[in-house]
Amino acid sequence: MLYIKCPYCGHRSQKEFAYGGDGTIKRPELNQEISDAKWNEFVYLRKSPRGKHIELWHHIAGCRQWFKVQRDTVTHEIFQTSKTNEELK
Amino acid sequence: MTNISPLNFVHTTGKFGDYDGKQENDLLKVKELNGLLIFQIAKYKDSNFDLSKIKIDGLNLPSSLKSSSNLNTRILWLGPDNWLVFSSILDLIVKEKKQFDELNFAITNISHSRTIIELEGNLVNEVLKKGCPLDVNTFKEGDCANSVYNGITITIDFISNKPNKVRILGLRSFGESLYHSITDACLEFGYKAI
Structure with a gap:
């Protein structure tokens, strides 16, 4: 069981959260021509890193906010969390 | 009904x-x-409305993880810019609604x-x-x-x-x-x- 620090509510049990995937993916610019390959990459292709990974989590049974988490995919250690409009240091 | x-x-x-x-x-x-009357107050993300001006049944909107209350009404913090009010004053929402203009807030009656x-x-x-x-x-x-x-x-x-x-x-x-x-x-x- 992970113990995750929500930037709004503080430390809470993993039971209150939902995992939201890779937190570094950027949506292609609006109103730009984009190839099928690029769109496919944005929608489907994800890295599966071993080690530190920035991911999105949703405090779904809490404040209902999305936020970023830097977690080690091997040890599950959580190094830091931040609001989505803030950069992880 | x-x-x-x-x-x-x-x-x-x-x-x-x-x-x-x-x-x-x-x-x-x-x-x-x-x-009880139960309603939710949500302030829109792009709103710069000064929340200190708001009083519901004489109560301020509480900060993170806090509630504010009097004999009839309790206001709970649900998340950033999101509060839940429950009150035994059943027409409170009508009385207080004029404080919440549609450009800045969404008020939803969820009593049911x-x-x-x-x-x-x-x-x-x-x-x-x-x-x-x-x-x-x-x-x-x-x-x-x-x-x-x-x-x-x-x-x-x-x-x-x-x-x-x-x-x-x-x-x-x-x-x-x-x-x-x-x-x-x-x-x-x-x-x-x-």
Whole structure:
């Protein structure tokens, strides 16, 4: 069981959260021509890193906010969390 | 139209569980609260409205994980720019609505869609610990928190420390399951449904 620090509510049990995937993916610019390959990459292709990974989590049974988490995919250690409009240091 | 409380068919008064030989004050008390006005206030993300100007039944909007209250009304913090108001003044939303212009706020009446269970007694925290992952001992009077109880999403309003009293709010559709979860956890200690 992970113990995750929500930037709004503080430390809470993993039971209150939902995992939201890779937190570094950027949506292609609006109103730009984009190839099928690029769109496919944005929608489907994800890295599966071993080690530190920035991911999105949703405090779904809490404040209902999305936020970023830097977690080690091997040890599950959580190094830091931040609001989505803030950069992880 | 007839209003039927969410726990109308499950909440029966009486003593249950291991109540034998225990004094009335040692028993947990379980009560359903109904007939309240409940509404949600959401401030839009791009709004710069000054929240300190807002007063609902004389109360300010509380900060993170806090509640503000008077005899009739309680306001709970649900998340950033999001509050839940419940009040026994049934026309409060009409009285206070002019403070909330449509460019900055969304006000939604959700009186029909919540179950409220009030728990009182020395062992309230033990009941909460059985199904809720919160560190409940760290919460005090005037705090509130969203969490889960046996997988059911809830909001806990910590009403007072002496006597220990909390209100647990859940979705109406989960009301029966939540009630059964909570009363099942109370059986070990003995409880009085009032």
